[in-house]
Amino acid sequence: MTRPVLVTGSAGFIGFHTALRLLARGERVVGLDNMNDYYDVSLKEARLAQLTAHPNYRHHHLDLADREGMTTLFAGDRPDRVVHLGAQAGIRYSxxxxxxxxxxxxxxxxxxxxxxxxxxVGHLVFASTSSAFGANGTLPYSVKQGVAHPLNVYSATKIANEAMAHAYAYVFGLPCTGLRFFTVYGPWGRPDMALFKFTGAILKDEPINVYGDGQMERDFTYIDDIVDGVIAALDAPAVRDPAWNAAAPDPSTSGVAPWRILNLGAGRRERLQRYIEVLEDKLGHKALLNVMPAQDGEMIRTEADITETRAALAYAPVTPIDVGVGRFVDWYSDFYGVP
Incomplete structure (x- = not known):
């Protein structure tokens, strides 16, 4: 029997969708999640219930920082590929x-x-973040640009992950691909993110906080497009870049290790106000806006340059926000029984 794929954070938003996609194509999946209470645990439990109902899914309730437990998991399940999506998320909380x-x-x-x-393990695919670009003001963000100026601890930890992965790729030959996700949304999303919070507030006729004085723009990326990229990356292990030049090193690839960094985004940015307008249309309710300055650690604009991702993975995001937001509203209405 083939060795399974390990998906960490499998009860989380992206991890859940990734595990489902892997199961649907016949993979054996080992999932890991500590089920912490950063947001509503019942939502995580509902996601997990769908996974555990599948005969090819095996779950571990385990914290990533539990070194002994993690050693036991790897020794027992012996995954041949790993999709590492488990992490403490959230910029403001950091x-x-x-x-x-x-x-x-x-x-x-x-x-x-x-x-x-x-x-x-034959390939480690791990989640990084668009917020790694930090104070960089050049849009769209390219993986060819540096990431030396993070604006929050969350971003700094993800940049550290990229560097740690390169070290392991170099010393131990472990192929590693880091994926910088740009604002992911869709069904089964995280309640701490804007679309989820906005939907609940609008339905209750409560004001929504719009940060950045209304100037905020984001590369909103639908969950199915993100999972397409994750799976494509998993199927194409990183290799050493034969064109890499140590005298002018490309920060997204390596000539000495099987390692790379790729952006996963829609490749376009939308005004937050436009996002809200689409949500209002889908809900049939107007939002009450409480416009506020940007919060500490927040980036005002993001946009992914996905040139390298298209070339490496044939990545082609296809979901416009009116379609994606509509699917989220349909799921939210069904899950929470909203008429």
Whole structure:
């Protein structure tokens, strides 16, 4: 029997959708999640219930920072590929709780790297973030640009993950692909993100906080397009870049290690106001806007340059926001029984 794929954060938003897609194509999937209470655990439990109903899914309730537990998991299940999507998410939360991010995103990632090394994993695909670009003001964001100026601890931990992965790729020959996700949305999304919060507030006729004085723009990327990219990356292990030049090093590839960084986004940015207008149309309700300055650690604009991702993975995001937001509203109405 073929070895399974390990998906960390499998009860989370992107991890859940990724695990479902892998199961649908006949893979055996081992999932891991600590089910923490950063947001509504019942939503995580509902996602997990769909996974555990599948005969090819096996779940571990485990914290990434539990080194002994992670060692046991890798030794027992011996995955041949790993999709590492488990992490402490959220930019604003990281401003007040940096220790949580170090424990989950750095100590936890080290546990994943060690496990991959121990059992000879063929490819590690891991989640990075568009917020790694930080103070960089050049749009669209290209993986060819540097990421030396993060604006929050969450972003800093993800940049650290990229560097740690390169070290393991170099020393141990572990193929690693880091994916910088741009604002992901869709059914089964996270309640701490804008679309989820806006929907609940609008339906209750409560005001929504719009940060950035109404100037915020985001590369909103639908979950199915993101999962397309994750699966395509998993199926194409990173290799050393034969064109890499040590005298003028490309920060997204490596000539000394099987390692790369790719953007996963829609490749276009939309005004937050436009996002809200689409949501109002789908809900049939007007939003009450409370326009506020940008919060600490927030980026005002994001947009992905997906040139390298298209070339490497034939990546082609196709979902416009009116379609994606509509699908989210349909799911939200069904899940929460909203008429």
């Amino acid at each position: 401003v007040e709780n940096p220790e949580t991010y170090v424990d989950s995103n750095i100590v936890g990632f080290l546990s994943v790297l060690q496990g991959c090394r121990d059992v000879g």
